Amino acid sequence: MQLKMWILSATAIALWLAPLSGLDKRIGWHKFIQGLSLGAAVSCAVSAGNIARRLAEENEIETIKTRAITADVVDEIAVSAYVSQQQRQQEAEQILATDEQSDEQETELNSIRESLELLLNQVSNDSGELAVMNLSTRQREQIELILQCHAKGISGKNKILKEVWGVSAGSSQNYRDAKAEYEFLMPFVKGEL
């Protein structure tokens, strides 16, 4: 199409200039040829102009199409990125909620177990033997360690807590827990003594 346009343009210029410069106006058939060539040159130039206009419009349409496709692709990428981000966020929220639930359940189970142990120990407090039997293995080991501390001459509460539970005096939760457990175990330790 472009080749046709170029040929038509070149033909138009040739048909315009060549007969006017090469032929004599005074000779009748020369003049006739000049008129014919000028008419043909006008039609060639107009045809070439139309072809060029059509090509320009096609180029513009192609450019618009390319822009639209690019915009679609960009939009699609942005949407997929947004969707995947939302999914990841939801998954993270679900994981966090599950962790919180499991932590709460664990804390609740621990407190129930401790309450049950305390209740059991209080119910069977009449018999020291039975109470010791109802203590957990860990508690019995701790009693043993406390007794060993006493044997070594370590008698301070904080020192025993440091030796047996590995906690230093302070206001930490671990220290408070250890202290509560120590106070709970003390009657049994005295019973052993």
Added chain:
Amino acid sequence: MRAIHLANYFVAGCIASSFLGWVASLHPMAARAIAFLAAATFILWGLCWLLDFSVSSWLKISVQNLQALLLASLAAIAIGAGVFLCS
């Protein structure tokens, strides 16, 4: 491509102007008719140049485009006529 399209129409205008010159050279009556046509075209051209804002709104094109069109048509007529007269 748009420039080629405009250049082709410009060349077509030049050739048409030469063709009108050729028609004018055929007979004195034709010459008078072409002279009348040229005078009318020139008056119309001047009016368009003077009333550019009204004409541009009527043709629904910008004033710059109208002025460019008028200058290009004047140049095409001048070149076409010049080529015909000098040959």
